[in-house]
Amino acid sequence: MSVSKKTVTAIANYVIGIIVVLGICAYLSGAKTTTLKWVLYQFGLIGLMGILGLAAFLHNTVRTYTAHRKHDNYPGPVRESFYAGNYYTMRRAQDQNKLFDLLLDWTVRHGSTIIFWRFEAPKVCPAATPAIQY
Numbered sequence: 001m002s003v004s005k006k007t008v009t010a011i012a013n014y015v016i017g018i019i020v021v022l023g024i025c026a027y028l029s030g031a032k033t034t035t036l037k038w039v040l041y042q043f044g045l046i047g048l049m050g051i052l053g054l055a056a057f058l059h060n061t062v063r064t065y066t067a068h069r070k071h072d073n074y075p076g077p078v079r080e081s082f083y084a085g086n087y088y089t090m091r092r093a094q095d096q097n098k099l100f101d102l103l104l105d106w107t108v109r110h111g112s113t114i115i116f117w118r119f120e121a122p123k124v125c126p127a128a129t130p131a132i133q134y
Helices: 005-029 036-070 087-095 099-110 129-133
Strands: 113-118 121-126
Touching (some): 087 099
Antiparallel strands (some): 113 121
């Protein structure tokens, strides 16, 4: 079984996020050491789940911001939201059967190769304008 470098990096970042959140909680409460028993005693199971959720949220935010910074110089439409990107714009166009009209508009405005966002994942779309018109 092979694990990709991307998966290992994501797990490592998530663990680092948990450690940072727990460290901040311990610092604010004045504890000298942080153990699982201490965390369960201080926050309870629901609090521990909240801490894990906060760590996951921070990890997702940093990952999305990093992806946006990496692909910021590519031509493409403006993201509708930080997390969803252009997903809901494309869904509305698809519901009205105008998805290809939207892609045509984007290629006319931004060039033959555009990048749009489906949640935190960039999608590169190389297309010639005459090919979309037909």
